[in-house]
Amino acid sequence: MAHLDATPDRIAAAARRVMARCDELARVTATPGSVERVYLSPEHARVNRLVAEWMRELGMRSRQDAAGNQLGRLDRIAGDALVPDEPALVLGSHLDTVLDAGRFDGIVGVLMALEVARLLRAPLGDDRYGVRLPFALEVIAFSDEEGTRFGKALLGSSAVAGIWRDDWWALKDAEGTTLRQAFLEFGLDPARIGEAARRPEQLVGYLEAHIEQGPELDRRGEPLAVVSSIAAARRFQLVVEGEARHAGGTPYDMRRDALLGASEAALAVERICASEHHIIGTVGQLEAFPGAVNVVPGEAHFSLDLRGEFDGERDRVWDRIAREFDGIMGRRHLRWRAREVHSAPAVMCAPLLQDVVREGIVSALPGVSDDPATLFSPAGHDGMSIGAVTDVGMLFLRKPRRDQPPPGRVGLGRGRGTRHPCARRVRPLPRRRPRLRPPPLSSRRLLPNARPHGSRQHPAATRMDSVRTPSSGLPGVLHRRCACGVRLRHRGRPSLSEVSRAGRVVRARRHRPVRAGRPDRQSGGEARPFGRRLGAAQWAGRRAGVIVFQILGVVLGVAAVVYLVFALVRPEKF
CATH class of the missing domain: 3.30.70.360 (Alpha-Beta Plaits)
Structure with missing residues (x-):
């Protein structure tokens, strides 16, 4: 702690600054009302400029590398001079997000790294700063950890690790833009992607602080944990x-x-x-x-x-x-x-860096975390790529409850969800209605031709109330109403509209009406008979139709016979 000017007031001010800047970065979004920043987008450029400004405010040398990552560096101080090109300890995380992301996912790791640099920096005169450590200190804000736009995660850290593959240039986003074209539109040169790579001798190690993104720390009631490996x-x-x-x-x-x-x-x-x-x-x-x-x-x-x-x-x-x-x-x-x-592949965090993180938790929270939790990370992080060139260590922070989707909200990404545009069309499934039970036998009034109903029929199908309503064509039209309130028509079955209005699905008996009829919408409410009870005119019309079809059938049959006979007798005509 000899090199760290960390009074309680300065640490509290640093914490307030981190939270305020998380809110500021959350406002840089492609979708109002949620957090969305994807690789090589205008929002990516805006947050890079903001972070570069905060880095220069600390006296760091800031630059954007060939992959769009934003870097800041404090060189090692030796005597009264800065020593360039020394190996560096790298702190950082990512600035890109998933769709509808939380405001702390990745971002809090970058901002915490900047505050560590603020506490470690030492003035050298002429507005120059460095660190009095055996190595330099760098902060990297990786550009694409999530892989939201092009479907390939860890693009930014892969470039830094020197494991960029040429076939990635053909990756396309949802609009058909290739990764190569997006590089050019962002102002980057695809031919220079190799310049972002770092060699193992240039790095001392990589440390990252990240939200846990799971419930384990919250269940244990602990604020911090050591990460043993990345899945x-x-x-x-x-x-x-x-x-x-x-x-x-x-x-x-x-x-x-x-x-x-x-x-x-x-x-x-x-x-x-x-x-x-x-x-x-x-x-x-x-x-x-x-x-x-x-x-x-x-x-x-x-x-x-x-x-x-x-x-x-x-x-x-x-x-x-x-x-x-x-x-x-x-x-x-x-x-x-x-x-x-x-x-x-799985990345095992270096044992030395695990011990460093563990000691840091114990010293920061004496009496609270004497034996900090050690967790493996099921989620991917930039350390998976950086592990190819240097040792990796990680610190998990308990996920703030306000960064979790509250009830009634939909979180599509990792972190706090906001109301999804389609949420208003989502309704909870109704509870299953209890099975209807038939009324007591004493309350049933069986119709003359009613049969005992089975288990798959409407429980109260044999209990009906007969109501006669005046009709212009008949003395009265019989409508039946079930005990549950569903009006029965069409040979005792309820219409779909009536079932919908009643709010229940019923299976009714097929009772034959005593005096049947139903309103005919095409005749202005006239009763259109059906069933056996037809008027004299209707019966006469039906009989006439039957006779016509019978005669037509006889004529066609006779014609077919004549045709066959003629074909056999005079085949030369065919």
Whole structure:
């Protein structure tokens, strides 16, 4: 602590500054009302300028590297001079976000690193600052950890680690813009991406503070934790192929429904991963083609994000999932294939840096965290890439409750959710209504031709109230009303509109009306008879129609016979 000017007042001021700047950065968003900043966007440029200004305010040399990361550096002081090109201890995190993100995810790690630099810096005159440490101090605000725009995570830190791949230039965002084109529009030169890479001899180590993004610290009632490792991750895009056929004309035994196969596969992922230790599998995307309401889906696309504490365990579970997929698709006569789009090995935090973080927690919270929790991180972080060139250490902060989605809100990203634009169209599922019970036998009045009703019929279908309403054509039209209030028509069945108004689904008996009739909307409310009780004119019309069709049938039959006889007698005419 000899090098750290950390009085309680300065630490409190630093904490207030971090919180205020988190709010300030949260206002730099592509979507008002939520936090959204993606790679190589105007919002990315704005936050880089803000962070660069805060770095220069501390006396740091600030620059934007060839991948769009924002860097600040305090050189080591030796005597009365700055020593350039010394190996550096790097602090940092990322400034990009997922869609509808929390205001602390990544950002708090960058701002905490700036406050550590503020406490460690030492003036050298002429507005120059450095650090009196055996190494230099750097702060890096990584540009793309989430992979929201182009689907590939850790782009910024991959460039710093020197593991950039040329095939990434062909990645496209949702609007069809390639990564190469986005670089050019942002003002970066794709040909210079190699200049962002750092060599192992240039770095002492990498430390990152990050929100836990899980409930473990909150459950334990502890504010801080040491991170032991960052989970191994693999991501797949999977395709299930079946056969698209008409929904109405295809019986179930002939269907090859790709969507049902993909859905069963998603459930298998949940079942398998839940039975494993520290393995997390997530199906976050599912799309059916051709996507018509009356067509059996012939193809389904879905994603799989698989994470584990160790590479071997993660790969073993993927093999188990693949075997399960084989069985599912075989039973359903489907085909499936998988394309791996991301793979990152597990990164073990360096034991020395774990001890450093642990001692820092104990010294900062004496009596509160004598034995700090040690957790592994299921979420990915920039340290996964940086671990290829230097040692990595991480500090977890308990997730603030105000950064969690409150009830009634939808969080699409990691962090505090805001109300989703479609949330107003989401309604909770109603509770299942209790089964209706028939009224006591003493209260039932059976109609003359009523039969005992079964369990799948309306419980009160035999109890009716007869109400005669005047009608212009008949002395009265009989309407029946069930005990539950549903008006019965059409041979004792309730109309759909009546069932909807009643708010319940009923199954009514098919009672035959005593005097049947129903309003005819086309005749202005006239009663249109149905059933057996028809008037004389209606019966006469029906009989005449039957006679006409009988005569027509006889004529056609005679004509067919004559035609066949003539064909046999005079075949030369045909």
